Amino acid sequence: MPTSMSQPHSESRALPPYRGLFAVDAKDFTGLPAVQHGPVSQLIPELVDHALGRAGLAELREGKRFPANTGDGIVFGFDPEKLPFLIWPLLPVLDEVLATYNQQTVGPRIRLRASVHVGPLPDAGGPGDGNGTPRNDTHRLLDSRPVKAVLAAASPETTHLAAVFSSRVWEDVVLAGYTGLHPDRCIEVPATVEGKSFTQQAWLFVPTPSGNLLEAGILPAAQPAETSDTEPRHGGGPGNGARYSGNTQHVIEGAALMGDVGGDFTYTGGASYRAANQHWGDGDNVSGDKHTGGKGQA
Structure with a gap:
């Protein structure tokens, strides 16, 4: 039954x-x-x-x-x-x-x-x-x-x-x-x-994070980067002694990479980035092409 x-x-x-x-x-x-x-x-x-x-x-x-x-x-x-x-x-x-x-x-x-x-x-x-x-x-x-x-x-x-x-x-x-x-x-x-x-x-x-994960953020909401009042976000990457503070990036999904990035980075969530060497300083600093999954996406 x-x-x-x-x-x-x-x-x-x-x-x-x-x-x-x-x-x-x-x-x-x-x-x-x-x-x-x-x-x-x-x-x-x-x-x-x-x-x-x-x-x-x-x-x-x-x-x-x-x-x-x-x-x-x-x-x-x-x-x-x-x-x-x-x-x-x-x-x-x-x-x-x-x-x-x-x-x-x-x-x-x-x-x-x-x-x-x-x-x-x-x-x-x-x-x-x-x-x-x-x-x-x-x-x-x-x-x-x-x-x-x-x-x-x-x-x-x-x-x-x-x-x-x-x-x-x-x-x-x-x-x-x-x-x-x-x-x-x-x-x-x-x-x-x-x-x-x-x-x-x-x-x-x-x-055990590695590579860019040491400086990456995958966060929930699209907001401007938060800036510290005491620590600047200027000048080179970790290799030249620069310090990062308040460098949180808020994204809808995917990986926000900070620091020095070499070669291509592709994320399957609808956006792909192809660029030469990049350095993250004030705001977005992207060389090359940025392709997103639909109209109106940043």
Whole structure:
């Protein structure tokens, strides 16, 4: 006999238990040769489990709720009281585990995106456990443009992990001070997914930034750059001793690069920039062509 489906707003019913959600997926997984898909799919949960053990979270490692292998990654639920520890120390430890693996491997490098979310999900030991809007949103965050862009822009030799937190995790865990990660190490972004009706505010954390990420901003609103009253934003890049202060750039989506940029930079969110060497000083200083995705866009 098929299970009857409850209609929303027809009656009141008990809310499912809140569960934290942790998910990762691998950058450029589909670009690997087919023969490597199976081994990499098996390797990713092994790396995450190793990091959980090193972070002192063996109990969580053994007690995952509704774990699933997604092919290019994994997702699992857990008691939300563990959320602070999934952010810190797990994310820095996972970054270290990936760095060690990538330094030693002769196979493909494993670089991961991670997302952390929380919400009510069924968890009664049935086949539908873990399915619901919070889980869908966890995967949308993983696929969002900013987290993909920030990992793509970073050095593959140094930056092995980029994490994104939902607004609920940000407010209840990071901003509230329950985790060892300081809010100043995170960047607010508008999380959108190409081809999906998904838009949420989220926060990025890159445990080991590299290259232009050391001076990049991916922020939510289009506003003029903020200027410090005490520190100028004039003159050369980091190489000539200049100091930057108040150099936040606010963009709708994508990467705002500050400092010296060489070669071409392309972001798939609808705007591409092709230029020779550039230096960011007062305002926008762009040489070459700037192409945007539609009329009227800056």
